[in-house]
Amino acid sequence: MICRMGTDFQFQMALYLIAGSDESIGVKIYDKSTGKWTVPTVLGKEPKPCKGHSAVAINEDRILVIKKGATPDDCIWFLEVDTQYVREQKTIETEIVAWSKGVIGNAQKPVVISGPSGVGKGTLISLLMKEFPSMFGFSVSHTTRKPRDMEKDGVHYHFTERSVMEKEIKDGKFLEFASVHGNLYGTSIEAVEVVADDGKRCILDIDVQGARSVRASSLEAIFIFICPPSMGQLEERLRARGTETEEQILKRLCNAKAEIEQGTSSGIFDHILYNDELDECYKTLKKLLGLDGSTVANSQTAPGGIDLPVDHSVSKIDNKILINCGTPGSGEASKNLIVLDVSSLKEGAPGRTRGLDVYTVYSFSDGLNGINKLS
Ligand SMILES: Nc1ncnc2c1ncn2[C@@H]1O[C@H](COP(=O)(O)OP(=O)(O)OP(=O)(O)O)[C@@H](O)[C@H]1O
Numbered sequence: 244m245i246c247r248m249g250t251d252f253q254f255q256m257a258l259y260l261i262a263g264s265d266e267s268i269g270v271k272i273y274d275k276s277t278g279k280w281t282v283p284t285v286l287g288k289e290p291k292p293c294k295g296h297s298a299v300a301i302n303e304d305r306i307l308v309i310k311k312g313a314t315p316d317d318c319i320w321f322l323e324v325d326t327q328y329v330r331e332q333k334t335i336e337t338e339i340v341a342w343s344k345g346v347i348g349n350a351q352k353p354v355v356i357s358g359p360s361g362v363g364k365g366t367l368i369s370l371l372m373k374e375f376p377s378m379f380g381f382s383v384s385h386t387t388r389k390p391r392d393m394e395k396d397g398v399h400y401h402f403t404e405r406s407v408m409e410k411e412i413k414d415g416k417f418l419e420f421a422s423v424h425g426n427l428y429g430t431s432i433e434a435v436e437v438v439a440d441d442g443k444r445c446i447l448d449i450d451v452q453g454a455r456s457v458r459a460s461s462l463e464a465i466f467i468f469i470c471p472p473s474m475g476q477l478e479e480r481l482r483a484r485g486t487e488t489e490e491q492i493l494k495r496l497c498n499a500k501a502e503i504e505q506g507t508s509s510g511i512f513d514h515i516l517y518n519d520e521l522d523e524c525y526k527t528l529k530k531l532l533g534l535d536g537s538t539v540a541n542s543q544t545a546p547g548g549i550d551l552p553v554d555h556s557v558s559k560i561d562n563k564i565l566i567n568c569g570t571p572g573s574g575e576a577s578k579n580l581i582v583l584d585v586s587s588l589k590e591g592a593p594g595r596t597r598g599l600d601v602y603t604v605y606s607f608s609d610g611l612n613g614i615n616k617l618s
């Protein structure tokens with residue numbers, strides 16, 4: 244294992260050391276009050292090893308890490324040391340930090356859709372995904388329930404054993420989870436990241452408990468509750484679907500009453516839609532998502548990246564990170580400065596930091612400059 248020089252950062256009572264090798268990027272914390280080094284629990288997917296890195300503290304919350312020799316979509320990372328997400332995960336026993344990948348631009352907020360079983364959530368989501376396939380991506384949940392006849396593992400759900408899912412929940416891999424109708428269901432952090440990495444807007448189909456957890460988390464989303472026109476029609480739909488046993492139908496109907504009460508009165512949801520006539524409900528859903536032609540619908544930022552030379556130097560002026568890529572050559576324009584504007588950073592899915600604005604400054608040998616905004 245070849246160890247490279249690390250970068251270190253001092254925050255009030257602690258010093259953070261980020262050290263890279265050919266195999267991994269490690270983090271250590273020096274506690275100034277005890278004089279001891281500790282290895283923290285590191286959440287999130289660790290960046291792949293690289294040919295070195297530069298790093299700058301953005302504020303007391305996070306450190307920007309710029310990987311050298313990485314692909315354009317993998318060079319900007321953040322080590323979160325005291326963000327809302329890290330604070331939420333903190334335990335008394337261990338220090339916690341989290342890796343999150345920088346996302347250029349402002350991806351649109353994920354959409355959380357909840358409602359009682361059989362109300363038509365899946366039907367409405369399928370219509371959206373069919374009409375706007377390049378815009379939306381479905382967050383594939385994990386569940387311990389058995390697959391239905393037409394359901395495919397990895398498409399409709401990640402079907403899993405309870406013991407495996409419980410271990411993964413303990414390891415911090417889930418954004419939210421809940422026991423629903425006797426089975427365990429949950430949204431893994433990865434399920435949301437996969438959609439974000441594809442440049443799409445994430446749709447989550449989760450129950451009210453799950454929606455409550457996401458509302459309390461650092462993930463900013465739009466919360467929509469779907470209500471049935473009546474309990475009688477809900478029962479008819481559940482029975483007509485023909486996917487549940489009589490016992491399961493009764494359990495789901497019994498749970499529906501409490502779900503509707505919480506969904507319509509808890510203040511978790513931004514919008515409540517009645518799914519009476521499917522066409523009408525779908526139209527209303529599209530309208531509130533800005534898909535009815537009244538706004539530019541596809542304003543999602545395509546997943547992008549920054550083409551960085553291995554040799555560069557990094558400095559910070561206020562909210563701007565300046566990446567100096569060398570001096571301009573003669574004649575042609577050369578990209579010699581990349582500016583990362585970190586003034587609008589937002590926490591995205593855990594594992595992602597959105598809102599990074601990137602400008603490249605081109606210099607010509609005659610002294611003229613040009614600016615190009617990537618996001
Ligand atoms: N507006 C509607 N009118 C009549 N039937 C509907 C309507 N919307 C959906 N359905 C039908 O109701 C049944 C249940 O719908 P769907 O499976 O989408 O519910 P769901 O809310 O996703 O349920 P679950 O939470 O159990 O997954 C389906 O057979 C669907 O075709």
Ligand SMILES: Nc1nc2c(ncn2[C@@H]2O[C@H](COP(=O)(O)O)[C@@H](O)[C@H]2O)c(=O)[nH]1
Pocket residue numbers: 357358359360364384385388419420421423424428429430448449450451452453454
């Ligand atoms: N809290 C969560 N609830 C979820 C998730 N995925 C699905 N669900 C909800 O479970 C019920 C039943 O679904 P079914 O497929 O068995 O009919 C339904 O209300 C879903 O919204 C999840 O990841 N987390």
